[in-house]
Amino acid sequence: MRLRNITGSREVIAHSPYVVKEEFLEQCPGTWHDIFGNEHPIYIEIGMGKGKFIHTNAKQHPDINYVGIEKYSSVLLRAIQKMEQEELPNLKFIRMDAEDIVKVFGKGEVDKIYLNFSDPWPKDRHAKRRLPSREFLARYDEILKPGSRLEFKTDNRGLFDFAVEELEPAGWKAEVITYDLHADEELLQGNVMTEYEEKFSAMGNAICKYVIYR
Numbered sequence: 419m420r421l422r423n424i425t426g427s428r429e430v431i432a433h434s435p436y437v438v439k440e441e442f443l444e445q446c447p448g449t450w451h452d453i454f455g456n457e458h459p460i461y462i463e464i465g466m467g468k469g470k471f472i473h474t475n476a477k478q479h480p481d482i483n484y485v486g487i488e489k490y491s492s493v494l495l496r497a498i499q500k501m502e503q504e505e506l507p508n509l510k511f512i513r514m515d516a517e518d519i520v521k522v523f524g525k526g527e528v529d530k531i532y533l534n535f536s537d538p539w540p541k542d543r544h545a546k547r548r549l550p551s552r553e554f555l556a557r558y559d560e561i562l563k564p565g566s567r568l569e570f571k572t573d574n575r576g577l578f579d580f581a582v583e584e585l586e587p588a589g590w591k592a593e594v595i596t597y598d599l600h601a602d603e604e605l606l607q608g609n610v611m612t613e614y615e616e617k618f619s620a621m622g623n624a625i626c627k628y629v630i631y632r
């Protein structure tokens with residue numbers, strides 16, 4: 419998702435109390451409980467887009483700390499605007515490329531990772547940029563607590579098949595795999611829809627999901 423450059427979005431982000439400042443990011447590993455001021459678990463969404471999923475989750479679960487990560491300022495701005503309308507103490511944002519995620523979270527500091535409707539990068543030579551690729555799984559392996567879960571949803575069957583094939587070589591196991599989340603009453607319980615999920619499921623696309631661990 420890339421919105422048109424919105425004038426002033428970088429300034430809004432630089433001054434927003436909801437965003438961890440770029441200049442402090444490298445001091446963050448090992449300090450996330452201090453940043454939130456409690457010992458609650460840390461859940462992160464990588465590529466959160468406009469932030470509906472993470473904002474809704476943070477509202478529903480005040481005893482969990484959430485961090486939303488988004489690469490583009492113009493998109494992050496939308497998530498900030500949601501927070502301005504409804505402020506939540508357990509939600510923070512970071513504007514960064516997830517390639518650098520291990521510089522921002524300490525070893526085993528994260529209790530859950532969400533990837534939702536990640537960009538497909540369809541060309542083979544760009545496979546390493548896909549957020550569920552083995553290269554990214556190796557980064558998640560460093561920051562995710564042992565035994566904790568990563569959840570991924572997408573309507574893109576090609577990307578999902580790729581993601582499932584990456585698990586074994588990367589040393590991860592699937593706890594759940596579904597190719598039609600919205601048809602599975604049990605898995606659907608408590609499902610929070612993302613902006614893309616609303617759009618693509620309304621068009622009749624099946625939503626794939628896995629829950630993985632290692």
Ligand code: SAM
Pocket residue numbers: 419420464465466467468487488489490493514515516517533534535536537612613614615
């Ligand atoms: N998760 C949202 C949803 O389901 O509605 C947005 C999905 S959108 C297709 C993918 C988002 O991931 C975009 O906002 C994009 O900027 C962001 N993104 C892609 N690659 C990223 C990366 N390497 N680091 C951080 N964000 C990334």
